[in-house]
Amino acid sequence: xxxxxxxxxxxxxVKVINIGLQPFYDEIVFQGVPALQLNxxxxxxxxxxxxxxLDMFL
Amino acid sequence: MDIKERIAQAxxxxxxxxxxxxxxxxxxxxxxEAVNGLEDRMITHCGPPIAYKDxxxxxxxxxxxxxLFEGWAKDTEEADAMLKAGDVKVVSALDHNTVGAxxxxxxxxxxxxxxxxxxxxxxxxxxPAEGAKFQGGFxxxxxYSPEIAANHRFMREQIFPYINDMLQKRGGxxxxxxxxxxxxMGDENHTRQTAAxxxxxxxxxxxxxxxxxxxxxxxxxxxxxxxTPRMFHCLxxxxxxxxxxxxxxxxxxxxxxxxxxxGVEFGIKVASLGDQWFTAPAxxxxxxxxxxxxxxxxxxxxxGDSCVVEAAGMGGLAAAASPITSLLRGDKLKESIAQxxxxxxxxxxxNHNFPIPNLDFxxxxxxxxxxxxxxxxxxxxxxxxxxxxxxxxxxxxxxxxPMECFRKALAAFAEKYR
Amino acid sequence: MYKELFIVRNRYVDSVxxxxxxxxxxxxxxxxxxxxxxxxxxxxxxxxxxxxxxxxDAELSDLLIGVEAEDAAACERCRQLIxxxxxxxxxxxxxxxxxxxDEIDFEATGYNLVQISIPGEYVVEExxxxxxxxxxxxxxxxxxxxxxxxxxxxxxxDHHKLIMGPDCxxxxxxxxxxxxxxxxxYGPIGIVAASGSGSQEVGAVIERCGFGLTNLIGTGGxxxxxxxGGTAMMEGIKRYEVDPETKVIVLVSMLADRGVMDxxxxxxxxxxxxxxxxxxxSDEKLFEGHKVHGTFSLEEAGLxxxxxxxxxxxxxxxxDDELEAIAAEELKKYAPGQNLYRGYFxxxxxxxxxxxxxxxxxxGIEFWSNRKNDxxxxxxxxxxxxxxxxxxxxxxxxxxxxxxxxxxxTIRDRRMIKDLEECGDVxxxxxxxxGGPGLDFDPFEKTVKxxxxxxxxxxxxxxxxxxxxxxxxxxxxxKTYVPYLRENGMIVTGSNxxxxxxxxxxxxxxxx
Numbered sequence: 002x003x004x005x006x007x008x009x010x011x012x013x014x015v016k017v018i019n020i021g022l023q024p025f026y027d028e029i030v031f032q033g034v035p036a037l038q039l040n041x042x043x044x045x046x047x048x049x050x051x052x053x054x055l056d057m058f059l
Numbered sequence: 060m061d062i063k064e065r066i067a068q069a070x071x072x073x074x075x076x077x078x079x080x081x082x083x084x085x086x087x088x089x090x091x092e093a094v095n096g097l098e099d100r101m102i103t104h105c106g107p108p109i110a111y112k113d114x115x116x117x118x119x120x121x122x123x124x125x126x127l128f129e130g131w132a133k134d135t136e137e138a139d140a141m142l143k144a145g146d147v148k149v150v151s152a153l154d155h156n157t158v159g160a161x162x163x164x165x166x167x168x169x170x171x172x173x174x175x176x177x178x179x180x181x182x183x184x185x186x187p188a189e190g191a192k193f194q195g196g197f198x199x200x201x202x203y204s205p206e207i208a209a210n211h212r213f214m215r216e217q218i219f220p221y222i223n224d225m226l227q228k229r230g231g232x233x234x235x236x237x238x239x240x241x242x243x244m245g246d247e248n249h250t251r252q253t254a255a256x257x258x259x260x261x262x263x264x265x266x267x268x269x270x271x272x273x274x275x276x277x278x279x280x281x282x283x284x285x286x287t288p289r290m291f292h293c294l295x296x297x298x299x300x301x302x303x304x305x306x307x308x309x310x311x312x313x314x315x316x317x318x319x320x321x322g323v324e325f326g327i328k329v330a331s332l333g334d335q336w337f338t339a340p341a342x343x344x345x346x347x348x349x350x351x352x353x354x355x356x357x358x359x360x361x362x363g364d365s366c367v368v369e370a371a372g373m374g375g376l377a378a379a380a381s382p383i384t385s386l387l388r389g390d391k392l393k394e395s396i397a398q399x400x401x402x403x404x405x406x407x408x409x410n411h412n413f414p415i416p417n418l419d420f421x422x423x424x425x426x427x428x429x430x431x432x433x434x435x436x437x438x439x440x441x442x443x444x445x446x447x448x449x450x451x452x453x454x455x456x457x458x459x460x461p462m463e464c465f466r467k468a469l470a471a472f473a474e475k476y477r
Numbered sequence: 478m479y480k481e482l483f484i485v486r487n488r489y490v491d492s493v494x495x496x497x498x499x500x501x502x503x504x505x506x507x508x509x510x511x512x513x514x515x516x517x518x519x520x521x522x523x524x525x526x527x528x529x530x531x532x533x534d535a536e537l538s539d540l541l542i543g544v545e546a547e548d549a550a551a552c553e554r555c556r557q558l559i560x561x562x563x564x565x566x567x568x569x570x571x572x573x574x575x576x577x578x579d580e581i582d583f584e585a586t587g588y589n590l591v592q593i594s595i596p597g598e599y600v601v602e603e604x605x606x607x608x609x610x611x612x613x614x615x616x617x618x619x620x621x622x623x624x625x626x627x628x629x630x631x632x633x634x635d636h637h638k639l640i641m642g643p644d645c646x647x648x649x650x651x652x653x654x655x656x657x658x659x660x661x662x663y664g665p666i667g668i669v670a671a672s673g674s675g676s677q678e679v680g681a682v683i684e685r686c687g688f689g690l691t692n693l694i695g696t697g698g699x700x701x702x703x704x705x706g707g708t709a710m711m712e713g714i715k716r717y718e719v720d721p722e723t724k725v726i727v728l729v730s731m732l733a734d735r736g737v738m739d740x741x742x743x744x745x746x747x748x749x750x751x752x753x754x755x756x757x758x759s760d761e762k763l764f765e766g767h768k769v770h771g772t773f774s775l776e777e778a779g780l781x782x783x784x785x786x787x788x789x790x791x792x793x794x795x796x797d798d799e800l801e802a803i804a805a806e807e808l809k810k811y812a813p814g815q816n817l818y819r820g821y822f823x824x825x826x827x828x829x830x831x832x833x834x835x836x837x838x839x840x841g842i843e844f845w846s847n848r849k850n851d852x853x854x855x856x857x858x859x860x861x862x863x864x865x866x867x868x869x870x871x872x873x874x875x876x877x878x879x880x881x882x883x884x885x886x887t888i889r890d891r892r893m894i895k896d897l898e899e900c901g902d903v904x905x906x907x908x909x910x911x912g913g914p915g916l917d918f919d920p921f922e923k924t925v926k927x928x929x930x931x932x933x934x935x936x937x938x939x940x941x942x943x944x945x946x947x948x949x950x951x952x953x954x955x956k957t958y959v960p961y962l963r964e965n966g967m968i969v970t971g972s973n974x975x976x977x978x979x980x981x982x983x984x985x986x987x988x989x
Contacts, residue, residue, distance in 0.1 A: 002953070002954065003952055004952065005660075005949065005950045005951075006950070007660050007661065007662050007663065009663045011651035011663070015589065015590055015653045016586070016587050016588045016589055016590065017588065017590045017591070017592060017653070018607075018612070020578075020591060020593050020594070020603055021594030021595040021617070021618070024915060025594055025617065025656070028656075029592075029653065032660070032914060034653050037581075039575055039578070040576040041576055041577070041595060042436075042576060043596070044602070047433070050466075051433055051466055054469050054470065054472075055433060055434055057062070057473065058062060058063060058066055058430055058469070059063065079487060081487045177487070235489055236538070239489055239491065240491065243491065404576070411564055411565070412489055422565065
């Protein structure tokens with residue numbers, strides 16, 4: 002494995018957030034581009050009753 | 060101030076009762092004196108209120124044994140009749156200033172260790188371990204025999220009065236510093252308090268020796284102190300309970316103040332919602348069994364109140380401090396840290412008393428907020444032992460408090476503060 | 478000098494933390510001395526000796542802070558610093574973990590591209606959120622309905638944000654390679670592709686001609702369906718039209734809905750810049766009446782783009798004459814009865830291109846494949862090769878519940894080894910090596926070994942034709958390994974089409 006840069010100056014303008022599989026994050030980091038791996042979890046499907054209460058109190 | 064601000068402020072107030080608590084082991088006395096509202100012919104049990112007839116068999120056996128222990132009945136048939144008739148009442152330990160660890164069986168004669176939260180003046184009483192020979196024993200597992208009865212009497216007459224004297228002379232033992240140091244040494248202070256056991260022994264060693272007791276007394280007391288597995292467990296419970304009681308009654312607070320299960324149901328209590336219980340079917344534990352012959356079919360759903368410590372930001376919330384506890388379930392360091400970090404998402408604050416090496420000295424989360432539990436879908440993780448339906452431990456693991464408890468609690472909150 | 482003792486009731490701190498905090502406090506300007514201790518009898522005594530006024534009710538569980546500084550204000554600052562340190566208020570940096578896009582301040586942090594590879598049911602919400610926060614979106618996830626795909630593409634379009642996907646495996650934006658693609662050099666050609674591996678081949682050919690890409694905009698595999706209607710492809714064309722750096726536009730896709738292809742071509746006709754297109758499997762009729770330059774192999778698309786740039790026909794790799802010479806040499810090496818072809822493709826597009834070419838340019842030779850195509854017979858069992866077989870190893874029958882071979886080439890190697898063990902009559906094998914920062918970094922030695930073992934076992938020569946779908950910027954180090962493959966007996970051509978041509982020449986030769 003070698004590390005070669007395509008030296009594209011536009012890369013400096015890109016900043017990536019990865020939601021999901023780790024290898025996609027690793028790949029961006031490998032290219033020297035700033036990246037954030039989101040610790041994402043599926044949003045909770047609330048019943049209307051609970052959502053209403055959360056809207057009121059949280 | 061709108062209601063959201065009120066709640067935020069109330070939660071800060073409530074969680075500070077835990078963070079700023081100053082729990083001290085002050086003495087030992089009978090449950091009849093130490094536990095508010097514990098009358099004659101009354102037995103506490105773990106978990107939310109449940110009638111004798113609805114209890115799991117293991118629990119019923121414990122209730123009957125309690126009648127024998129106190130001498131209310133001469134045999135189990137008579138005990139059964141008394142309990143069925145209501146001549147002997149059963150009450151939730153968590154409806155009183157005590158904790159029903161394991162089966163949670165406490166009657167008036169049981170010697171209790173008192174932890175006083177000096178910050179609030181509130182005292183909680185918890186039952187101590189029954190020495191090296193009786194794991195679980197009468198209070199924790201509801202088992203009874205002439206040996207167990209004799210041991211209880213022995214502790215009551217030959218060990219605890221002496222320890223009590225030492226405590227009076229010493230001015231008590233501050234519990235929080237020991238918890239804090241223990242967290243830095245691999246304890247999570249629910250299922251593992253190995254370091255705390257050693258620290259308290261070291262702290263009290265000379266205090267015990269300097270009581271100048273006859274050598275057989277000293278040997279007995281030192282034997283109890285040094286050889287009892289998990290001796291510190293009930294002090295962690297007492298610290299958690301007294302702090303939670305101090306927080307109870309904080310209007311507008313959505314903080315959990317108690318959690319426990321009785322093998323049938325699991326329940327929680329909330330700071331602003333008085334003595335109301337919010338219950339759901341008790342969950343089974345996930346984890347490992349001590350032997351491959353045990354399976355879920357042998358296991359009892361959550362049985363015990365020792366998860367009061369989770370409500371105080373210890374145990375399952377402190378997994379990052381105790382990878383070795385996680386290892387019992389096959390989890391390692393990364394998972395332990397992730398578990399604590401996950402718990403941060405449902406907590407009100409962090410407890411600056413407990414910096415944790417594995418978190419790079421970040422603090423443990425504290426104060427479970429029922430709103431955050433529902434919003435994130437993340438329920439508190441509780442560490443515990445897996446009970447066999449017939450009694451005895453068959454493994455260790457974790458369980459999550461049922462989401463339904465939190466939903467019911469928030470609905471009651473909405474009803475009260477609408 | 479000013480001395481003051483502060484007491485913090487009931488605040489336990491361990492001795493190590495105390496030492497650290499004390500040391501930090503002493504570093505502060507204006508502080509002569511800071512003593513931070515728990516209220517043990519000894520510590521109280523020491524503090525009193527140092528001239529601090531310790532309250533008589535100070536206890537074991539109290540924290541005592543004795544500060545000697547230039548004035549009262551400096552003492553107070555020191556005390557505040559100590560408390561902040563103990564409360565970790567100054568903990569900055571370190572690994573912040575976010576679990577939602579809502580938690581991130583996009584203005585402050587500058588994130589502008591979101592990559593999504595989560596289960597399909599959550600993709601729409603996250604994509605819209607990302608667009609709302611000003612980001613372009615790359616979507617690898619595939620399990621989204623066509624209607625939802627259209628919804629998010631229109632949402633992106635209306636907010637002037639690029640939506641690449643769903644089901645987009647290959648892309649490059651502003652020099653950053655995404656997904657399973659290769660790393661391309663910067664250049665004046667802009668690709669919009671509904672076929673991932675297809676566009677990778679086009680890009681590789683362009684690179685071998687000495688040119689590069691402005692961007693490789695992936696649209697996802699279903700953009701040219703009736704429902705989605707080429708929304709993303711047209712957006713891509715629009716972008717390139719207004720981008721001063723892009724001089725030639727290339728559209729890459731498999732054959733799709735006729736009406737949609739026509740719509741896209743008509744749209745492309747409106748470009749001021751030259752547009753090249755390949756819809757793999759189409760014939761000339763598709764392009765009749767359109768300005769767009771129609772091409773019919775992936776290599777041709779790449780070469781045409783370069784030609785439109787330079788004004789001269791482009792070439793790279795082997796010429797037909799050179800391929801004929803190689804074929805002639807190979808034909809001398811086989812044993813009697815050795816006359817079968819096997820193709821093992823990790824890129825479905827290469828399997829398709831090869832399959833269409835071989836079946837339409839040979840006569841009387843029967844081909845099998847796991848792909849469904851009128852030109853070939855469908856394998857009754859994808860796991861068992863029959864006669865002349867062309868395999869798409871990235872197809873769902875192989876990848877459901879298993880890793881795609883581009884991430885681990887041994888999957889392809891193992892199938893090859895099995896086939897060569899079971900059938901001694903294989904003469905020609907075609908394979909692909911796909912390069913990129915997201916893919917198997919070290920594929921070559923394992924594959925070479927597989928062949929050498931097969932040849933040793935059968936005692937027969939097997940012609941292995943490899944296509945390199947990658948660039949010299951990829952971490953697979955093709956500069957070193959292409960010679961390595963050749964040294965070990967592999968024929969490395971300049972494109973999948975050249976490989977297919979060579980295979981055809983050999984197969985025709987074997988027929989005689």
